[in-house]
Structures are given as structure tokens and as C-alpha cells.
Amino acid sequence: MIVGLGLVIALAIGLYKEDSRYFTVNSLFTLFHELGHASISEFDLPVLGREEDAADQLATLLLRSVETHPDFTAGELTLLAAKGWLDDWKKFGASASDRAYGDEHSLEIQRYDQMACLTYGSDPGAFPSLPAEIGLPEDRANSCVFEYAQVSESWERLLAPHYRLEGSIGGGRIGVVYEDTAIEAAKALRDKLVETKAFDTLADAISDQFVLPRDLTMEFTDCGTANAFWAESAATVTMCYELLVYFSDEP
Ligand SMILES: [Zn+2]
Incomplete structure (x- = not known):
């Protein structure tokens, strides 16, 4: 893998x-x-x-x-x-x-x-x-x-x-969701993510490579904190726009 x-x-x-x-x-x-x-x-x-x-x-x-x-x-x-x-x-x-x-x-x-x-x-x-x-x-x-x-x-x-064996079907997939952002500095970053589809490409590659037990979501959203989370109950990986803004400013 x-x-x-x-x-x-x-x-x-x-x-x-x-x-x-x-x-x-x-x-x-x-x-x-x-x-x-x-x-x-x-x-x-x-x-x-x-x-x-x-x-x-x-x-x-x-x-x-x-x-x-x-x-x-x-x-x-x-x-x-x-x-x-x-x-x-x-x-x-x-x-x-x-x-x-x-x-x-x-x-x-x-x-x-x-x-x-x-x-x-x-x-x-x-x-x-x-x-x-x-x-x-x-x-x-x-x-x-x-x-x-x-x-x-x-x-x-x-x-x-x-790992997904050659030709096998079934299993969950990772869907990517780009929520709107109220953070001014995140708007251009969000547009870039949507435009390049880099994370969609990754999500598809992972879904193709593994037999996931259920569908998962990769969500980009405003959180109120610069962080990222995995929530088992919601089957969701959350990437906070605040964190992306933080990373966009290299020290
Ligand atoms: Zn961790």
C-alpha cells in the first residue's frame, strides 16, 4: 500500500x-x-x-x-x-x-x-x-x-x-466534503482544494486500495480551532480550515 x-x-x-x-x-x-x-x-x-x-x-x-x-x-x-x-x-x-x-x-x-x-x-x-x-x-x-x-x-x-484484491468489489468509500467557510483567509484555500481535487484524488486512491468496512467522510470545515479530528461515531475525518490557514503561513 x-x-x-x-x-x-x-x-x-x-x-x-x-x-x-x-x-x-x-x-x-x-x-x-x-x-x-x-x-x-x-x-x-x-x-x-x-x-x-x-x-x-x-x-x-x-x-x-x-x-x-x-x-x-x-x-x-x-x-x-x-x-x-x-x-x-x-x-x-x-x-x-x-x-x-x-x-x-x-x-x-x-x-x-x-x-x-x-x-x-x-x-x-x-x-x-x-x-x-x-x-x-x-x-x-x-x-x-x-x-x-x-x-x-x-x-x-x-x-x-x-488490501483490496484484484477485481474485488464492495467495501466503503471515502467521500470528500468542502463546507463553505466564514474565514476570510480560508476562502482562497478552499477554492484551491476544490479546483485541484488533490484530496479527492487521494480519497479515491485509498478507497480503491482498501476494503473499508463502511463509507467514510473527509470533511473540510470551520471548527473554531486550528486542528483536525477523527470521529469514529460520525465516521468522519475533519480538517479544520483554521489549521489550513495556519499551515499557509510558513514561519
Ligand atoms: Zn492524533
Whole structure:
């Protein structure tokens, strides 16, 4: 699956212009993270460790799977999405209260390090200077190779029983809904999403690749907060326009 979606992801990214790549990659990472939650609940997958970390791992693997593209490499994309967490850490991490340590999510700086570690571990020869650049100790950098293999094999094994076999029919599909937005800064972004159909393309690719137990919805809407959610009861992944606006302003 991971290789199969790589071309579609490259296509989705290619639909955007160079200057909005940060927006695109971080939006995609967030969507893949929420789809990670969705796959865990829809396929009733076991989770060892924190689900939030597992969802980050799947999102990283998906970005890392993008096939060769003339304008970028998969590693560059993954590191650009990781940078989103580094930026958040610089903005909010220093002022985080001790409560942040009890959050269900890892700290932003840990999410950044983990993505960078997996990216390095996926192909150490392609990123020889990465551990030094981000300050990963040598021991940790060496373990990233093992971690990448472990994480990718684990996800592959859990998802494989849900792949659609050649010629099989049935199963749910992911429908995409673009609600209107009252947020001035989101209006052009919404128009762009509707026009490029990048997320529709992705939703179709995922629906074609997996036998989903039921129909799911990928919804873009105003939330009152810059976030994204998976809601099992509504079978819906919600992407908030507030978050897209946030991503459109690269620090
Ligand atoms: Zn999550």
C-alpha cells in the first residue's frame, strides 16, 4: 500500500505551486495522521504504545513513500512536514506547562525528532548529515535504521489483510466534503482544494486500495480551532480550515 499511494501523493503535491509546498505537505501529514486513527478504529488494529505516536508513524511512512518526482525527493517532503513540528515547538514549546508532559501526544520536538529519525533510518546514505544537523546522538541515529524497518513492517503487516484484491468489489468509500467557510483567509484555500481535487484524488486512491468496512467522510470545515479530528461515531475525518490557514503561513 505504501508504495501504491506514493504516486498519488506525488500527484497531489504536484498540483500545488512551489510556494505552497509547506502548506501542502503539512496538510497531507495531518490528514494521514487522522487516517492513521481511522484505520486503527475501522480495521480494529492492535496498538502497542501510544496511538498518537502510531498515527505519526503511518503519516511519516506515507510521505516517505512518495515516488521520485522531478521537483523534490520524498525525504525533503518528510523533513518539511517534520519542520512543522519544529516550528510549533519554537513557538509554543518554551511556554508549555508541565501538563504538556501528560498529553496524549508526544511533545512537538519529539514528534519532529521521531519523523527525522524515521526519515534518516529509511535511507541513511541519502541523509548522511541529518543526525548532526538535528543533534541526534550517534547511538540514536544508528537505532533509527532498525526503527524504520520495524515501523514499516508493522504497519505493512497490519494493513495487508485489508488490501483490496484484484477485481474485488464492495467495501466503503471515502467521500470528500468542502463546507463553505466564514474565514476570510480560508476562502482562497478552499477554492484551491476544490479546483485541484488533490484530496479527492487521494480519497479515491485509498478507497480503491482498501476494503473499508463502511463509507467514510473527509470533511473540510470551520471548527473554531486550528486542528483536525477523527470521529469514529460520525465516521468522519475533519480538517479544520483554521489549521489550513495556519499551515499557509510558513514561519
Ligand atoms: Zn492524533
